[in-house]
Amino acid sequence: MSDGDIFDEMRGRDGVLRAPYAAFNAWFDGEDPRRLRAKQREAEELFRLTGITFNVYGRSEAEERLIPFDIIPRIISGAEWQKLSRGIEQRVRAINAFLYDIYHRQEIVKAGRIPEEMISRNSAFLPQMIGVNPAGGVYTHIVGIDLVRTGPGEFYVLEDNARTPSGVSYMLENRETMLQMFPELFAQNRVQPVQNYPRDLLRSLAASAPEATMSQPTVAVLTPGIYNSAYFEHAFLADQMGVELVEGHDLRVVDGRVAMRTTQGYTPIDVLYRRVDDDFLDPLNFNPDSQLGVPGIMDVYRAGGITIANAPGTGIADDKAIYSYMPEIVEFYTGERPLLENVPTWRCSEPEALAYVLDNLDELVVKEVHGSGGYGMLIGPTATKKDLALFRRKLKARPGNYIAQPTLSLSTVPIFTRAGLSPRHVDLRPFVLVSPAGIKITPGGLTRVALKKGSLVVNSSQGGGTKDTWVLED
Amino acid sequence: MLGKTANGLFWMFRYLERAENTARLIETGQRIALTRLGSTEDEWRSVLQTAAACDGYDARHDAVTKDAAIDWMLRNKDNPASVMSSLAAARQNARMVRTAITHEVWEATNGAYMNVRDLLARKVSERDLPSVLGTIRSRTALVRGATHGTMLRNDIYDFARIGTFLERADNTARILDVKYYVLLPSVMAVGSEVDNVQWETILRSVSARGGFRMAYGSTSDPRDIARFLILDKRMPRSLAFCARKMRDNMGYLAADYGKRPRSFSMADHIERHYLSYDIDSVFDYGLHQFIQRVIALLDELARQIEIDYRFYE
Numbered sequence: 001m002s003d004g005d006i007f008d009e010m011r012g013r014d015g016v017l018r019a020p021y022a023a024f025n026a027w028f029d030g031e032d033p034r035r036l037r038a039k040q041r042e043a044e045e046l047f048r049l050t051g052i053t054f055n056v057y058g059r060s061e062a063e064e065r066l067i068p069f070d071i072i073p074r075i076i077s078g079a080e081w082q083k084l085s086r087g088i089e090q091r092v093r094a095i096n097a098f099l100y101d102i103y104h105r106q107e108i109v110k111a112g113r114i115p116e117e118m119i120s121r122n123s124a125f126l127p128q129m130i131g132v133n134p135a136g137g138v139y140t141h142i143v144g145i146d147l148v149r150t151g152p153g154e155f156y157v158l159e160d161n162a163r164t165p166s167g168v169s170y171m172l173e174n175r176e177t178m179l180q181m182f183p184e185l186f187a188q189n190r191v192q193p194v195q196n197y198p199r200d201l202l203r204s205l206a207a208s209a210p211e212a213t214m215s216q217p218t219v220a221v222l223t224p225g226i227y228n229s230a231y232f233e234h235a236f237l238a239d240q241m242g243v244e245l246v247e248g249h250d251l252r253v254v255d256g257r258v259a260m261r262t263t264q265g266y267t268p269i270d271v272l273y274r275r276v277d278d279d280f281l282d283p284l285n286f287n288p289d290s291q292l293g294v295p296g297i298m299d300v301y302r303a304g305g306i307t308i309a310n311a312p313g314t315g316i317a318d319d320k321a322i323y324s325y326m327p328e329i330v331e332f333y334t335g336e337r338p339l340l341e342n343v344p345t346w347r348c349s350e351p352e353a354l355a356y357v358l359d360n361l362d363e364l365v366v367k368e369v370h371g372s373g374g375y376g377m378l379i380g381p382t383a384t385k386k387d388l389a390l391f392r393r394k395l396k397a398r399p400g401n402y403i404a405q406p407t408l409s410l411s412t413v414p415i416f417t418r419a420g421l422s423p424r425h426v427d428l429r430p431f432v433l434v435s436p437a438g439i440k441i442t443p444g445g446l447t448r449v450a451l452k453k454g455s456l457v458v459n460s461s462q463g464g465g466t467k468d469t470w471v472l473e474d
Numbered sequence: 475m476l477g478k479t480a481n482g483l484f485w486m487f488r489y490l491e492r493a494e495n496t497a498r499l500i501e502t503g504q505r506i507a508l509t510r511l512g513s514t515e516d517e518w519r520s521v522l523q524t525a526a527a528c529d530g531y532d533a534r535h536d537a538v539t540k541d542a543a544i545d546w547m548l549r550n551k552d553n554p555a556s557v558m559s560s561l562a563a564a565r566q567n568a569r570m571v572r573t574a575i576t577h578e579v580w581e582a583t584n585g586a587y588m589n590v591r592d593l594l595a596r597k598v599s600e601r602d603l604p605s606v607l608g609t610i611r612s613r614t615a616l617v618r619g620a621t622h623g624t625m626l627r628n629d630i631y632d633f634a635r636i637g638t639f640l641e642r643a644d645n646t647a648r649i650l651d652v653k654y655y656v657l658l659p660s661v662m663a664v665g666s667e668v669d670n671v672q673w674e675t676i677l678r679s680v681s682a683r684g685g686f687r688m689a690y691g692s693t694s695d696p697r698d699i700a701r702f703l704i705l706d707k708r709m710p711r712s713l714a715f716c717a718r719k720m721r722d723n724m725g726y727l728a729a730d731y732g733k734r735p736r737s738f739s740m741a742d743h744i745e746r747h748y749l750s751y752d753i754d755s756v757f758d759y760g761l762h763q764f765i766q767r768v769i770a771l772l773d774e775l776a777r778q779i780e781i782d783y784r785f786y787e
Contacts, residue, residue: 048588049581049584049585049588050577050584051569051580051584226569226570231569235569235572235573236572238572238573239572239573243573244476244479244573245572245573246476246478247478249478250476250477250478260476261476261477261478261784261787262475262476262477262784263475263476263477263480263629263731263783263784264731264733265784
């Protein structure tokens with residue numbers, strides 16, 4: 001693909017400034033690049049002092065790194081956003097309906113829209129959840145939908161994050177940093193606020209409390225601990241909501257409730273926003289070696305004594321093999337055509353698809369069905385011969401473990417470099433809150449940017465950075 | 475508040491206090507070494523002892539030298555009481571209790587850690603030592619200032635204060651434990667060159683030379699120094715002052731929670747029975763025995779606080 005094929009969100013394909021960037025561009029032209037360079041350094045200092053760091057898996061435990069922040073905002077018009085958010089809401093409704101269905105009557109399987117083995121043989125499917133009724137029928141209280149863009153009105157869903165999506169603290173801190181550094185920009189542009197997210201999150205979680213909860217629900221955030229890569233975010237959210245940040249060893253089951261050990265004894269919890277994976281949640285019901293969970297919490301949950309957000313077993317909905325069925329899932333449960341496109345996906349478990357993928361490997365992106373964080377994937381067009389041969393072997397050995405997608409020509413947004421503005425590929429993760437009281441989508445989300453020229457990998461663990469994301473009031 | 479959070483606050487502030495105290499001990503040792511002729515090995519050994527860093531040091535060194543002792547106490551990661559280890563532990567605990575402390579306190583703690591980590595990345599030369607120690611002092615003072623200025627006076631603050639004063643009392647008691655003999659009535663002529671240096675060491679270790687002169691004039695009676703460090707209620711590092719503060723904060727906690735636990739009675743007991751008498755009774759009891767007894771009581775108190783407020787279970 002040549003550069004002319006790539007849609008730049010500031011300059012389009014033809015180099016003409018797009019409307020949402022008009023005010024920003026006028027400001028930028030009047031700025032001294034030296035001042036901006038100093039601001040870029042100042043931003044980094046702010047992040048270090050606040051401690052917005054993440055730990056990189058596979059490195060020494062003590063190592064904390066900053067996710068690079070780029071000061072050029074990504075700007076989306078109000079109209080573009082409205083269209084997007086309708087699609088996101090539809091998709092999230094369908095995901096929740098799908099989760100309810102597969103843990104109850106499995107109508108979608110009976111209707112022949114999804115093969116039975118996609119569910120029963122899927123390691124993300126939790127038999128312990130069959131017949132369980134979460135409060136208000138909500139499974140995914142917090143969802144992150146990863147989107148990519150290829151043209152003015154063309155958005156694709158790359159991936160649904162229905163387990164424990166992370167990154168929302170960066171969305172909030174990026175905005176906070178921009179407000180501190182460039183207050184004048186916010187006077188010149190009417191940017192929709194994101195700062196209400198913690199308040200909305202708390203309301204949404206409280207509204208999801210078990211039906212029997214009498215008074216103001218007690219909410220807590222469950223973290224694996226300070227060595228987890230997203231610990232900063234866990235502490236940040238607990239702090240912003242004004243609730244306790246607990247670890248497994250702070251909790252135990254007391255009189256049929258999950259309770260936290262306080263300085264004055266055990267206090268029951270109504271809603272647990274857990275940032276611990278299913279497998280580690282309850283050593284009695286799942287991985288018996290887990291030190292991170294609470295023995296017996298699943299029994300309390302099944303009896304309706306606590307809300308776990310997100311519900312255990314939601315991973316089945318963001319599995320990459322299930323992803324390929326999302327258009328059918330949306331249609332089946334909403335009766336509408338999907339408003340958001342899926343990226344065409346070949347399921348390598350199907351012989352015809354596998355044959356096609358093997359023949360066209362150098363043009364495709366191959367991903368592990370359960371992978372995340374950009375690990376274990378192949379990007380055909382930039383891969384070496386050795387990598388291609390390796391993946392060919394992997395695909396033949398375990399075809400069911402992989403899916404393949406075409407390499408999309410992802411949109412770019414400029415970043416600030418020594419040489420001025422320079423386009424880089426981006427994606428977008430909007431955050432969605434779901435409760436029995438309704439669905440709320442924060443305008444914007446987390447924009448991740450591949451800092452290396454031409455690179456398509458935006459993951460922070462692979463050298464990606466982030467940007468503030470603006471949705472304008474039209 | 476979570477028991478774990480109380481634990482984290484208690485230790486965060488103990489470690490901050492410890493970092494500051496160790497820096498002060500190094501400063502004292504360095505100062506004494508500069509103003510004294512001959513071998514300073516004994517002096518550095520007693521500094522190591524006071525900083526509870528002797529065993530670890532001996533296991534890794536053949537002899538006590540100034541450079542090695544300073545490096546061990548300042549930046550060695552194998553020494554859990556070194557300034558660097560203490561600040562890293564304070565920050566680790568601060569990360570754990572992020573939701574309980576204000577942004578100002580967190581940023582001051584994180585800033586102190588980052589600043590000092592950079593300064594201590596390499597061995598510190600003798601020339602740079604004073605400014606490095608000065609930075610450590612002012613950085614920890616910033617955390618204290620942010621704590622006073624921005625934290626609510628509630629149970630969170632109480633645990634922070636209890637940690638601070640327990641560590642401080644322990645530090646003053648250890649100084650006395652190592653140096654008690656120079657405060658005993660001796661056969662040597664009082665006011666000799668050696669004693670003067672020793673007494674100055676003690677006062678410097680608690681940043682109290684000026685305070686002592688202000689309170690007791692220019693006499694150099696070792697009894698006054700003992701009284702000052704043990705019983706003086708005006709002196710913010712004396713055992714009596716620290717014990718009073720602990721008892722006060724534990725009293726606020728008891729009132730707040732509507733329950734008076736065992737640890738409160740223990741703190742009250744230490745204050746009433748050990749730190750309310752005059753200095754003669756302390757000498758009658760035996761200075762060294764007295765100090766050892768107080769150290770043991772502080773230890774028991776710390777353990778009882780852990781139990782009463784469910785730090786671990």
